Amino acid sequence: MKFIDEAKIDVVAGRGGNGAVSFRREKFVPRGGPDGGDGGRGGSVFALADENINTLVEYRFVKRYQAKNGEKGHGADRYGKGADDIELHMPVGTLIRDADTDEIVADLTHHGQRVCLAKGGKGGLGNIHFKSSVNRAPKQATPGEEGEARALQLELKVLADVGLLGMPNAGKSTLISAVSAARPKVADYPFTTLHPNLGVVRMDENHSFVMADIPGLIEGAADGAGLGHRFLKHLARTGLLLHVVDIAPFDEATDPAAEALAIVNELRRYDETLYQKPRWLVLNKFDMLPEDERAERVAAFLAATGWQFPEPDDRFTFDTETPRLFCISALAHEGTQALVQAIQRYLTAKKQQYTAQDETQNAAEAAVLPADSTDTSVLKPE
Template sequence: MKFIDEAKIEVLGGKGGNGSASMRREKFVPKGGPDGGDGGRGGSVIAVADINVNTLVDYRFVKKYLARNGENGRGAQCYGKGADDITLRMPVGTLITDAITGQVVADLTHDGQTAILAHGGKGGLGNMHFKSSVNRAPRQFTHGEEGEHRELKLELKVLADVGLLGMPNAGKSTFIRAVSAARPKVADYPFTTLHPNLGVVRVDHNHSFVIADIPGLIEGAAEGAGLGHRFLKHLQRTGLLLHLVDLAPFDDSVDPVQEAQAIVEELRKYDEDLYRKPRWLVLNKLDMVEDDERLARIEDFLQRYGWQEGNPLADFDPYAPRYFTISGLTGDGCQMLCQSIMEYLTNLRELKKREAAAAQQSLEAARRAELDDTPMIDGVDSADA
């Protein structure tokens, strides 16, 4: 199936049914009165996040989704039938925005989450609602409301804990094959990866994380070179970026330092928030460097790159820079890297829990202080007076 991560659709909720203006006419009932029923509700268009769907390809070809109208009301106090809703199943991680205003309509971040994209119109009122002591034979009724109409943009951002970043042929696909069961295409030419790939890395029986591999960037991606910035959005939900660098390029004229700096600059041009996301340096393809040259090449790269190691004795700092040396082909260093990632993600989750708990305590303390400062009126709290 072709990977599609963007689509535009048009949704229209069903119109509500009209109310009925009917008078009760039965034998031997001379003063029956009004008995017009209400119209039925129009159908709505609802989006549902489904973990079994992984692409937006269905919405590339079918672009209009129109819900049915509600039935009109009838006499004898018969209400019109409401129309069924339309359910659109979308991948988890789909961001839905209004194509005209840019307003976020829904962000489907977990399986089973639902969002109403277009509300159906309410049904109209029948004439039995308008009867009164001075209007015993009302002819009034109301029409059903029109359904909501929207033009929407669908954008899939894959959900992963870790994202891989680097030049084409930096060894990202080889690395994800080495640490997970994912099997992306690997070849000795650039842009082998044409769409994101996800892999589950299982560190032990109880701990695992999801890693995302996206097509490689090149210098000038902001201007559309290569595949451009199209797939960088898939890294925006990750908690950690791994910047893979090829320490042994085939072409001797290629400088790994310049390539690494170009990737960082392209990241900054695309999104400042993504640029400031925690990013680890992973020096790959050490198996292609002679044993007696490895240490010198690593030190030369770090010195010219301007690397500054974080303080290993400090408390957990999610933004502390770190670097690793691996070989995705032989697997050397991959296990240590995965264990470090798992430890980092565990500490990051604990940090976020503590921050959320502290924020909740501060909010409760502020509420208590506000209640304590509330003036008393004759022994009664003014807030309750």
């Protein structure tokens, strides 16, 4: 299935049914009075995050989604039936914007999240509501309200713990296939990867993380060159970036250091927030270098790029400011296990840090409440 990560749709909620004007007429019941019922509400349109969907391709073919109108009211105090709501199943990670105002309507971040995109109109009031001491036979009723209508821009940003970035043919697809069950296309020409690939890296029964591979970047990507610029947004939700560099290119004229600096520059030009994310350096295709040249080549690369790394050891330091260096061969599976183990330790430490912060914040908020109070509404932001 073709990967579709953008779509534009129109959603229209149903109109509420009109209220009824009716009077009670029964034998031997004089002056029965008004008995017109209310109209039913119009159907609403909802978005539902579904982890079983990974593309917006469905919304490329069907552009308009309209809920039904509510029924009008009837006599004998009978209210109109409300219309059924429409649920649009969308991938987890979909960002929904109003196409006219660019306002964010919803951000679907977890499975089962349900958000109203267009609210159905309320049903009109029947004349039963207008009876009074001075108006015993009201002949007025109100019409149903119009449902909301919106033009929406859908943008899918895949959810992953780790994102891979680098030049075409740096070995990103080979890496994700080496450490997970994902099987992206791998070939010896640029831009083999045409859409993001996700792979689940399972460390053991209780620990795993998701890795995302996007199409390779080239210089000028921030201005639209190549393919990767269309998918850079998929790295926005990742917690860690792996910058994969081909340390042993076949073309002697290719400079790995210059290519690495070009990617860093494009990343910064595209989004400063993305540039500031924790980023580790992964020198790939290490098996292609003679053993007696490896240390010299790595030292030359680091000198040319100006990257600074801590002394290599077996300990893991949870330090988001200091990038880390890994020398691997994704094809030969050399060094990949050490890489994924370090990633898992990093993600675990990060999760523990956030958990500790949440517990500290909750304790501080609880201390603000009076001892006999159970109302936490005062803590909610306005």
